[in-house]
Amino acid sequence: xRSILIIEDDPTIQKALSEVMLxxxxxxxxxxxxxxxxxxxxxxxxDLILLDLILPGKSGFEFLKEIKNSPSTSSxxxxxxxxxxxxxxxxxxxxLGAVDFLVKADYxxxxxxxxxxxxxxxx
Amino acid sequence: xxxxxxxxxxxxxxxxxxxxxxxxxxxxxxxxxxLKREKEMNQRMYQLSILRELGERxxxxxxxxxxxxxxxxSLRRLLDYSTVSYILVxxxxxxxxxxxxxxxxxxxxxxKFIDDNKKVMLKSLNILLGKDFQVxxxxxxxxxxxxxxxxxxxxxxxxxxxxxIGDSPVGLLNISSNQKNRYKKEEVEILYTIMNxxxxxxxxxxxxxxxxxxxxxxxxxSMADGVLMIxxxxxxxxxxxxxxxxxxxxxxxxxxxxxxxxxxxxFDLRNKLQDSMREDRLVISPAVTLNNHFFQILIxxxxxxxxxxLGSVVLFHDITKEKEVEKxxxxxxxxxxxxxxxxxxxxxxxxxxxxSDRVKQDEKKFxxxxxxxxxxxxxxxxxxxxxxxxxxxxxxxxxLIKKATPIRSVIDTRIGSFKALADEGSLELVSHxxxxxxxxxxxxxxxxxxxxxxxxxxxxxFTNAGGKITICAFLLPRGIDLARTVVEQKLVWPGxxxxxxxxxxxxxxxxxxxxxxxxxxKIDKLFNKFVQLENTAKSxxxxxGLGLVVSKGVVEAHNGVIGVFSEAxxxxxxxxxxxxxxxx
Numbered sequence: 001x002r003s004i005l006i007i008e009d010d011p012t013i014q015k016a017l018s019e020v021m022l023x024x025x026x027x028x029x030x031x032x033x034x035x036x037x038x039x040x041x042x043x044x045x046x047d048l049i050l051l052d053l054i055l056p057g058k059s060g061f062e063f064l065k066e067i068k069n070s071p072s073t074s075s076x077x078x079x080x081x082x083x084x085x086x087x088x089x090x091x092x093x094x095x096l097g098a099v100d101f102l103v104k105a106d107y108x109x110x111x112x113x114x115x116x117x118x119x120x121x122x123x
Numbered sequence: 124x125x126x127x128x129x130x131x132x133x134x135x136x137x138x139x140x141x142x143x144x145x146x147x148x149x150x151x152x153x154x155x156x157x158l159k160r161e162k163e164m165n166q167r168m169y170q171l172s173i174l175r176e177l178g179e180r181x182x183x184x185x186x187x188x189x190x191x192x193x194x195x196x197s198l199r200r201l202l203d204y205s206t207v208s209y210i211l212v213x214x215x216x217x218x219x220x221x222x223x224x225x226x227x228x229x230x231x232x233x234x235k236f237i238d239d240n241k242k243v244m245l246k247s248l249n250i251l252l253g254k255d256f257q258v259x260x261x262x263x264x265x266x267x268x269x270x271x272x273x274x275x276x277x278x279x280x281x282x283x284x285x286x287x288i289g290d291s292p293v294g295l296l297n298i299s300s301n302q303k304n305r306y307k308k309e310e311v312e313i314l315y316t317i318m319n320x321x322x323x324x325x326x327x328x329x330x331x332x333x334x335x336x337x338x339x340x341x342x343x344x345s346m347a348d349g350v351l352m353i354x355x356x357x358x359x360x361x362x363x364x365x366x367x368x369x370x371x372x373x374x375x376x377x378x379x380x381x382x383x384x385x386x387x388x389x390f391d392l393r394n395k396l397q398d399s400m401r402e403d404r405l406v407i408s409p410a411v412t413l414n415n416h417f418f419q420i421l422i423x424x425x426x427x428x429x430x431x432x433l434g435s436v437v438l439f440h441d442i443t444k445e446k447e448v449e450k451x452x453x454x455x456x457x458x459x460x461x462x463x464x465x466x467x468x469x470x471x472x473x474x475x476x477x478x479s480d481r482v483k484q485d486e487k488k489f490x491x492x493x494x495x496x497x498x499x500x501x502x503x504x505x506x507x508x509x510x511x512x513x514x515x516x517x518x519x520x521x522x523l524i525k526k527a528t529p530i531r532s533v534i535d536t537r538i539g540s541f542k543a544l545a546d547e548g549s550l551e552l553v554s555h556x557x558x559x560x561x562x563x564x565x566x567x568x569x570x571x572x573x574x575x576x577x578x579x580x581x582x583x584x585f586t587n588a589g590g591k592i593t594i595c596a597f598l599l600p601r602g603i604d605l606a607r608t609v610v611e612q613k614l615v616w617p618g619x620x621x622x623x624x625x626x627x628x629x630x631x632x633x634x635x636x637x638x639x640x641x642x643x644x645k646i647d648k649l650f651n652k653f654v655q656l657e658n659t660a661k662s663x664x665x666x667x668g669l670g671l672v673v674s675k676g677v678v679e680a681h682n683g684v685i686g687v688f689s690e691a692x693x694x695x696x697x698x699x700x701x702x703x704x705x706x707x
Contacts, residue, residue: 010465010466010468010469011469011495012465012466012469012470012472012473012495012498012499013465013468013469013472015469015472015473015492015495016469016472016473016475016476017472019476019482019488019492020472020476023479023481054461083460083461083464083465083468104464104468108475109472109475109476110475
C-alpha cells in the first residue's frame with residue numbers, strides 16, 4: 001500500500017486531507033509540525049510528503065532542506081501546500097527541491113488527489 | 124673812528140658768518156629731520172595703503188597665499204629688488220604637507236639666481252619650522268619677467284620675513300637683489316611690521332570665524348540626524364555625534380576614508396557625492412541598512428552666493444521606525460489573510476467530504492466533521508469580531524453600554540464558563556474578591572466579560588497541568604502602591620514591580636496564573652495588534668492574539684488601565700483597573 005505523510009498545522013485541513021487520502025486507499029501519516037514530520041519520515045519512509053510551509057517552530061523550508069540533504073530521504077517527492085499570495089514561498093520551495101505545489105483554497109479535495117497521484121513514484 | 128668802524132665791520136662780518144654758519148647748520152639739521160619725517164610718512168602711508176588693499180581685496184578670505192601675493196605685488200612701491208618670493212607650507216588632508224614656492228621676477232635673472240634663492244629660503248624655513256624639507260619637496264611657480272640665461276648676476280643681498288598665522292609660522296617671504304648691501308634695517312623692519320599686521324588681521328578673522336563655526340557646529344552636533352560635511356577638497360570637515368554613532372565610530376577624529384569604508388558595502392557615497400555635485404541637485408537614496416537601522420541618505424551640494432562649490436552636506440535620516448511599522452502592517456495583512464483563510468479552507472474541505480457516501484454512512488465520522496465545521500466557523504467569527512472591534516477602537520467608534528453591574532456575579536459567571544476548560548487541563552480555578560469591593564459598579568458587562576474571557580483563556584492556554592489560576596478583585600485607593608496592596612490582599616503576582624499607583628480610586632481585577640511566564644522583551648508587544656497576530660500564527664496556538672489589543676481598548680474606554688506582570692517559570696498576572704468614586 002502506498003503511503004503519504006501530511007504535515008499541516010491546521011487540524012481541520014489536516015483532517016480533510018487525510019480523510020480523502022484514506023478513502024482513496026492510501027496509508028496516511030500526519031504531523032502538525034516539522035520535527036514530528038521528520039520522525040515520521042525516518043520511521044515510516046512515506047512514498048510522498050504533503051508539506052505546509054507555515055508551521056509552528058521549524059518552518060516547512062527547513063524541513064524540506066533536511067529531507068533533500070539526507071541521501072536516504074532526498075528521493076521522496078514533496079508537494080507543497082500553500083496559500084494564495086505565497087508565490088515567493090512557493091518559488092523558494094520549488095528551488096529547494098519540491099516537485100509541485102497546491103494552493104489550498106483552489107483545489108477540491110478530489111483534484112488534490114488527482115495531482116498527488118501523479119507524483120507517486122512508479123512501482 | 125675808522126679803526127673802530129673797521130673793527131665793527133669785521134666783528135659784524137664774523138658775527139654774520141657765525142650766524143649764517145649756525146643757521147645753515149640748523150637748517151641742514153631741520154632739513155634732514157624733515158626728510159626723515161617724510162620718509163617715515165611715506166612708509167606709514169604705504170603700510171596703510173597696503174593694509175587697506177589687503178582688506179579690500181581679500182574681504183573675508185583667510186587664504187594666506189592671497190594675502191602674501193598682495194603684499195608681494197605691492198612691494199615695488201617700497202623697495203627696489205630683483206625677485207620677491209615666498210614659500211608657504213599647508214597641511215594636506217592625507218597628513219602630508221604641501222610646500223609651495225612662488226617667485227616673481229621683477230628683473231630678469233638667471234636660473235642659478237632662482238636656485239640660490241630657493242636654497243637660502245629653504246634653509247631658513249627648516250630652521251624656523253624645525254623641519255628638513257628638500258628642494259624636491261617644493262611645488263614651484265615662477266612669474267613676472269622672463270629668466271635670462273645670459274645674466275651673470277648673482278644674489279647680492281636679500282632678507283627673509285617669516286609668515287606667521289596665530290602663533291605658528293607657516294612660511295617665508297623673501298626679497299632679493301642683485302646689488303650688494305641693498306637693504307637697510309628700516310626697510311626690513313617695515314616689511315616685518317606689514318607682515319605682522321596682516322597676520323594679526325588673519326588671526327583675528329580666523330578667531331571670529333571659529334566662534335561662528337563653533338555655534339554652527341554645536342547646532343549640528345545636537346541634531347538627531349547624522350550630518351556630514353565634505354569640503355571641496357573631498358575632505359570631511361564636519362561629522363556630528365549622531366553620524367558617528369550611526370556609522371559606528373567611537374573616536375574623536377574621523378577621516379573621509381573611514382566614512383567611505385563604513386559605507387563601502389551598502390552605499391556608494393563617493394559616486395553619489397559626484398552626482399550631486401555634477402548635477403547640482405539633492406540626491407536622495409532609498410533605505411540603506413547600517414548596523415541594523417534603516418537610513419535615508421540625502422546629499423546636497425553647498426555653494427556660496429557666487430555659486431562657487433564649497434562642498435556637500437550628507438544627512439543620515441533614521442527611518443527604522445517607519446520601516447518597522449511598514450513591515451508590521453504588511454505582516455499583519457499577510458497574517459490576517461492567512462488566519463481568515465485557514466478556517467475557511469478547512470470548512471470547505473470538510474464540507475466536501477460530507478458529500479461523500481463513505482462519510483454519510485459513517486455516523487460517527489459525520490458528526491465529527493460537522494463539529495469541525497462548527498469549531499472552524501466559531502474561530503473565524505471570533506477573528507472577524509476581534510478585527511471589527513479593533514477597527515472600531517481605532518476609528519473611535521467603539522461604544523460602551525455602561526450600567527450598574529455586580530462585579531462579583533460577573534466573575535462567578537466567568538469562572539462557571541471556564542470551569543470545564545480548566546478541568547480539562549487539570550487546572551485549579553479560584554476567585555478572590557475583597558469584601559470592600561462594592562456590590563455594584565458602572566461598567567459595560569458584556570465588554571468587561573470579554574476582557575476577562577481573554578485573560579482566562581490566555582492563562583489556561585499557557586499554564587501546564589497542575590497549575591492554578593486565580594481571579595481577584597480589590598480596591599486600590601488613590602496614591603497607594605499597587606504592589607503593597609497585592610501583598611496586603613495575600614496575593615502573589617510573580618514579577619510585580621513597586622511604584623505603581625494612580626491619581627484616582629480604582630477597582631483592580633486580575634487573573635494570575637502559575638504558567639510559563641512571558642519573556643520581558645515580549646511584554647511590550649502584547650498589546651500591539653501587528654505583532655500579536657504574527658506571533659499567534661507562529662506559535663500554533665489557537666486564538667487570534669488580538670484579544671489583548673481589544674481588551675486594552677475596552678479598558679481604556681472605561682478610563683481604566685490594563686497591565687501585565689510576569690516572571691519566567693513563575694507565572695503571569697494580567698490586570699485591569701476601573702475607576703470608582705468611593706464617596707458616591
